Amino acid sequence: MSGRGGGDAARPSLETVAERAGVSRQTVSNVINSPELVRPETIARVRAAIEETGYRPNRSARTLRTRRSYLIAARMQAPVDGINGAVLDSFLHALTSRAAQRDYRVLLYTAEDDAQEIAAYDELLSDFNLDAFVLANTHQNDARTTWLAEHGAPFVTFGRPWGAEANHGWVDVDGAAGVYDATRHLIRRGHRRIGFIGWPPGSGVGDDRRSGYLSACAEENLDVSGLTRSVVDSLATGRAAGAELLNLSSPPTAIVCVSDSLALGVWTEITARGLTPGSDVAVIGFDDTPTASVIGLSSVAQPVGDIAEASLDLLTQALDGAPGASAAAKQLLLPPSLVVRASS
Amino acid sequence: MSGRGGGDAARPSLETVAERAGVSRQTVSNVINSPELVRPETIARVRAAIEETGYRPNRSARTLRTRRSYLIAARMQAPVDGINGAVLDSFLHALTSRAAQRDYRVLLYTAEDDAQEIAAYDELLSDFNLDAFVLANTHQNDARTTWLAEHGAPFVTFGRPWGAEANHGWVDVDGAAGVYDATRHLIRRGHRRIGFIGWPPGSGVGDDRRSGYLSACAEENLDVSGLTRSVVDSLATGRAAGAELLNLSSPPTAIVCVSDSLALGVWTEITARGLTPGSDVAVIGFDDTPTASVIGLSSVAQPVGDIAEASLDLLTQALDGAPGASAAAKQLLLPPSLVVRASS
DNA sequence: AGCCGTGGTTTGAACGATCCAAAACGGCTG
DNA sequence: CAGCCGTTTTGGATCGTTCAAACCACGGCT
Numbered sequence: 001m002s003g004r005g006g007g008d009a010a011r012p013s014l015e016t017v018a019e020r021a022g023v024s025r026q027t028v029s030n031v032i033n034s035p036e037l038v039r040p041e042t043i044a045r046v047r048a049a050i051e052e053t054g055y056r057p058n059r060s061a062r063t064l065r066t067r068r069s070y071l072i073a074a075r076m077q078a079p080v081d082g083i084n085g086a087v088l089d090s091f092l093h094a095l096t097s098r099a100a101q102r103d104y105r106v107l108l109y110t111a112e113d114d115a116q117e118i119a120a121y122d123e124l125l126s127d128f129n130l131d132a133f134v135l136a137n138t139h140q141n142d143a144r145t146t147w148l149a150e151h152g153a154p155f156v157t158f159g160r161p162w163g164a165e166a167n168h169g170w171v172d173v174d175g176a177a178g179v180y181d182a183t184r185h186l187i188r189r190g191h192r193r194i195g196f197i198g199w200p201p202g203s204g205v206g207d208d209r210r211s212g213y214l215s216a217c218a219e220e221n222l223d224v225s226g227l228t229r230s231v232v233d234s235l236a237t238g239r240a241a242g243a244e245l246l247n248l249s250s251p252p253t254a255i256v257c258v259s260d261s262l263a264l265g266v267w268t269e270i271t272a273r274g275l276t277p278g279s280d281v282a283v284i285g286f287d288d289t290p291t292a293s294v295i296g297l298s299s300v301a302q303p304v305g306d307i308a309e310a311s312l313d314l315l316t317q318a319l320d321g322a323p324g325a326s327a328a329a330k331q332l333l334l335p336p337s338l339v340v341r342a343s344s
Numbered sequence: 345m346s347g348r349g350g351g352d353a354a355r356p357s358l359e360t361v362a363e364r365a366g367v368s369r370q371t372v373s374n375v376i377n378s379p380e381l382v383r384p385e386t387i388a389r390v391r392a393a394i395e396e397t398g399y400r401p402n403r404s405a406r407t408l409r410t411r412r413s414y415l416i417a418a419r420m421q422a423p424v425d426g427i428n429g430a431v432l433d434s435f436l437h438a439l440t441s442r443a444a445q446r447d448y449r450v451l452l453y454t455a456e457d458d459a460q461e462i463a464a465y466d467e468l469l470s471d472f473n474l475d476a477f478v479l480a481n482t483h484q485n486d487a488r489t490t491w492l493a494e495h496g497a498p499f500v501t502f503g504r505p506w507g508a509e510a511n512h513g514w515v516d517v518d519g520a521a522g523v524y525d526a527t528r529h530l531i532r533r534g535h536r537r538i539g540f541i542g543w544p545p546g547s548g549v550g551d552d553r554r555s556g557y558l559s560a561c562a563e564e565n566l567d568v569s570g571l572t573r574s575v576v577d578s579l580a581t582g583r584a585a586g587a588e589l590l591n592l593s594s595p596p597t598a599i600v601c602v603s604d605s606l607a608l609g610v611w612t613e614i615t616a617r618g619l620t621p622g623s624d625v626a627v628i629g630f631d632d633t634p635t636a637s638v639i640g641l642s643s644v645a646q647p648v649g650d651i652a653e654a655s656l657d658l659l660t661q662a663l664d665g666a667p668g669a670s671a672a673a674k675q676l677l678l679p680p681s682l683v684v685r686a687s688s
Numbered sequence: 689a690g691c692c693g694t695g696g697t698t699t700g701a702a703c704g705a706t707c708c709a710a711a712a713c714g715g716c717t718g
Numbered sequence: 719c720a721g722c723c724g725t726t727t728t729g730g731a732t733c734g735t736t737c738a739a740a741c742c743a744c745g746g747c748t
Contacts, residue, residue: 011470013704024728029706039726056470060413061704063404064733071451079434079634089433090423097454100464105472107415108450110441120444126355126400128449235638261638268639271615290423291635294579294605295612357734368698373736383696405734408703 012053021049069129072099076108086289087302088136094308118147125153132315154318156311162204169314169330171307175205178300178336179212182284185338186254187220195227195245195252197238197262209258227252238265254282260289260299267297277343284344296342306334356397365393413473416443420452430633431646432480438652462491469497476659498662500655506548513658513674515651519549522644522680523556526628529682530598531564539571539589539596541606553602571596582609598626604633604643611641621687628688640686650678
């Protein structure tokens with residue numbers, strides 16, 4: 001209650017350890033950062049001293065000198081009014097835990113729009129010496145990426161720079177392959193009339209996923225005419241589109257959706273008709289949100305762990321690697337996986 | 345491409361500004377931190393110099409000297425396999441944006457259990473000089489809070505220290521009041537037989553919420569015998585409990601649930617029977633999760649923004665305030681609010 | 689005139705790490 | 719034994735800020 005916490009011994013510094021081991025500061029520093037420069041027996045002695053004193057390097061001092069903070073910034077998304085957003089949350093979780101393994105930490109920021117976000121970059125970069133940024137939800141002509149590039153700040157995006165030539169590092173999921181797999185799965189289960197509910201054309205992500213559906217159907221010469229719908233993302237629109245499809249004179253026996261929200265809409269419509277998803281009409285969504293897993297909706301899952309890992313690979317490579325030679329691939333397309341549940 | 349980013353002028357420091365304004369470092373520092381010590385005309389001159397040079401204080405240097413990092417740690421929760429967890433995500437969002445207004449940032453960490461979490465504290469505290477911690481999901485005999493208290497690290501919890509005397513700062517939501525309001529709302533709408541689905545007795549949160557239901561019913565002399573159920577939290581168990589209640593010879597016309605997952609289960613059961621939530625049987629959940637808002641489920645919303653604000657108040661008060669005199673209240677119980685939707 | 693107190697400002701020394709240049713050490717050669 | 723060379727180790731400077739004490743000018747007082 002009164003003073004500081006427990007043992008009031010001053011925090012050990014390099015100096016403390018050095019004295020104890022009978023060497024100089026720099027030698028201790030070398031043992032930590034470049035052991036190859038130090039004679040093995042000295043290393044042992046120093047390591048022992050570190051152990052005994054419980055020494056921990058002070059990050060602020062290091063940052064001050066080296067201008068590296070070991071901090072990565074990521075945006076905390078505003079709670080969205082739908083099912084989505086869950087993917088970004090679990091991505092953030094994965095990013096945090098994997099970053100910690102590499103001794104990096106994730107710092108959060110929020111922003112309402114791109115302009116605010118850029119302001120946040122500016123502040124974080126110059127005040128906190130942030131090392132790198134992870135962006136999600138990239139869109140066409142993204143002002144954020146150009147700002148970061150101009151200011152020489154390392155960054156990766158989770159999501160392709162749709163429609164732009166941008167040659168920055170990015171990691172993304174092969175949405176077309178995911179929907180292709182989902183459709184193939186339905187075909188294997190015997191479905192011949194398969195519907196698709198997507199987003200209005202023009203969004204890179206949506207068009208990409210739709211193409212997976214189309215190519216799977218084309219391969220098997222399935223007729224898709226009249227079986228596709230394009231609506232904005234929400235449960236209500238998904239339900240309406242699902243109703244339309246089910247009301248056709250020759251309705252589909254399975255429906256693939258570009259998102260879990262839409263799929264949940266269809267799911268709702270099916271149950272409201274007294275039918276059972278899966279045995280009566282199959283549905284598959286995209287993103288494998290918590291809600292999907294709870295109600296038993298099949299869905300295409302994005303490998304958030306791998307995405308996080310790959311993003312960090314790109315970042316650390318840019319941070320530690322040779323400035324000029326960026327030999328390794330800077331772009332990565334990861335395959336999603338279909339999670340089959342009762343609904344298909 | 346080649347060198348650094350744009351204008352290669354070295355980053356201005358206190359020294360730079362001082363030279364330009366014709367004063368010393370310390371005076372510039374005073375203008376920023378303790379303007380009352382500086383003569384007004386000098387302040388003006390220095391402010392101008394700051395403006396011209398675009399000076400920004402360097403956080404690492406300040407941290408090194410003052411041992412304050414302006415960083416607050418919060419745990420990124422593992423994605424839970426249910427509807428829940430959404431509350432913590434939006435709390436985290438609120439915390440991040442409000443902290444930024446006070447010039448603090450939120451640093452994430454992850455942990456699988458309490459032991460790991462304590463290890464994380466240790467690392468963050470000694471390596472990164474973290475200023476404070478925000479904990480959620482406190483439980484009985486929480487090892488984390490005692491560790492933090494022992495090590496003199498400031499912290500607040502979102503959630504009461506159920507069953508313990510602990511006198512640390514906390515902020516929580518009055519669950520009893522929330523469920524009481526929900527029940528009153530149903531009574532006002534004319535319901536006389538109201539059911540309740542809660543969690544097994546023993547959890548502080550669950551018992552608290554149940555008490556709100558009971559007191560509202562007692563006030564109106566409503567009979568609750570046979571109308572309550574206790575199940576673990578999930579959609580399936582909620583659905584089953586809902587079915588039980590609806591199968592009673594004299595079934596309830598409304599059901600209050602301790603969580604949105606349970607309420608969604610009931611919702612599912614109602615629609616599966618071809619009935620309409622709201623007009624046929626009313627349901628109300630707790631937490632106002634995104635899913636609830638999407639499907640139109642009434643729910644008790646926790647004021648995450650206020651919780652975040654209050655938590656930060658407690659923290660900054662502990663950080664900046666006088667060490668001994670902690671005059672202001674260290675505990676805060678906030679009222680939730682009922683969000684009425686189609687289901688009630 | 690000399691002393692004191694007092695706002696306002698400057699100076700020097702931390703904080704704890706890393707960078708750099710130079711010194712000490714050791715072995716080896718001529 | 720001097721001279722050289724490569725490996726280890728050392729000491730000082732530095733990053734940008736704040737703390738503590740010194741300094742200075744100036745007016746009031748005796």
